[in-house]
Every structure is written in structure tokens, then in C-alpha cells.
Amino acid sequence: MEAILFYTLAAILVLFAVLTVLARNPVRSAVYLISALIAVAGLFLLQKAEFVAAVQILVYVGGIMVLFLFVIMLVSVREVIGQPKTNRQTKTAVVLAAVLCVELVFFLSTGASLFEDAEPGPAVIEQVQTLNTESVGTLLYTTYLLPFEIASVLLLVAIVGAVVLAKKTI
């Protein structure tokens, strides 16, 4: 059952990722990317990461992609159609990316035994099934408190930066 779900979601993810990159119209690209992100959220659920899956849907699909769609509507879509959609370095880029992919898969498959034999952490196994959100929240407010606060400052800076950049006159 797990294998069926994994392969289905993986196929959906790869298909929509390819469509995102290939689509000529940015609006279609954004919709394909939303489907890919939902497939990623499904994969998170499959790995018992319910909180991250919910955050993925809320923040990515509900927030970031809506922002993308707004910007696509703001800058005109019409002039994009009819021009070449790729730039001059396409062939080199595809060859290099294929080399990168082969390299990654090769090293991942040769090194797989290293991390698959790693011992799972002790004791938290029953918590994994019941207390995912609580555990993540506790970790965020204890061990990772400083990064958490820095992330909120980063978001504040990003808000101010986005407003300043998008304003006509400062």
C-alpha cells in the first residue's frame, strides 16, 4: 500500500514538475506547480510529517502561489506568447543537468547502505504516531528557539523589502 501511494505521488510530482518547466504560459506553469506542491504534501503525509504537510498546503499553495499568480497577472502575459521560451544556453544546460542527475543518483545508490543501516533514534517511536505537531512545536520553542526568532525577523525584513521594492517612489 505504501509503495503504491509512493509511486503514484512520485509520478504525479515528476509529471507536474516537468510540465511546470515546459509550459509556455506562466499561469499554466503556476497551476502545474500547485499540483506538484500538493503531491509533495502527500509525500510528507506518507512519512508521518502531518504538521509539515499542513504547513506546505497553507503556506505554499495558499500563500506563495497566490502571490505568484497575482504577479503574473500584474506583468502582462500577452507579450510572452510568440517569443522563444528558452534562452541560448539551453542545450548546454540540459546536458549539464543530465550529468548532475546521473551523478546524484549514482552516489545516492552506491552510498545507500550508509544511511539505511543507521540506527533509528530511540524512544520516540510511539510519539511519532500520536504527537507530531506537539513534538515539532516543542522542538521549535526549545532547541531551535533562536533560529525560530531569527526566521521571524527575516520575514519582517522581507515584508519591508518587498514593500520598498514594489513602491513607485520611495
Add this chain to the structure above:
Amino acid sequence: MITPTHYLVLSALVFTIGVVGVLTRRNVIIIFMSIELMLNSVNLNLIAFSDQLNKFGGQVFAIFVITVAAAEAAVGLGIVIALFRNKETVNADEMDLLKW
């Protein structure tokens, strides 16, 4: 049996697709979306190891990655709007003000 290697290979595939998008497309907005794909493939890795090791650190880091992605998207799209207002284009190869 689905092992972490399955997730890592899937993540490598999605990452490569994102790299192709960043390197080949002209439209800046689609380049941004390809970057989001790459960030998501990294998140898949983090969650896979979090599940494998039964530790929640990976999930916390995935949340941080999502936070940074949100900040990056906001600032990046602000830059796109500012560039579009000044240059009337969203094509990456026509934005060459810094080239001599």
C-alpha cells in the same frame, strides 16, 4: 518497502528538473517557480531522514526552508515588479543592466 533512497532519488530528479528550469527558461517568474521546485526537493530529503531517524529536527528545518522560501518569493516578486516597471520586460536575458 519504500526506503529513504527512494525519496532521495525522487528528490534528485525533481531537483534536476528545477535546475533545467532555472538554466533554460527566459521568463523570470518561471525561473522563480523552478527555484521553489528545488527547495521542495530539499524538503523531501529532510523529511525522509527525519522519518528514517525518528527525529523531528528534519521537520523543523523543513519549516525553516518554507519560511525562507516565502521571504524569497516576496522579495523576488517585488524585484520582478520593479524591473517590469522600469524595463517593460520579464525576460531574464533582456535584463542586462550590469553587463558591460
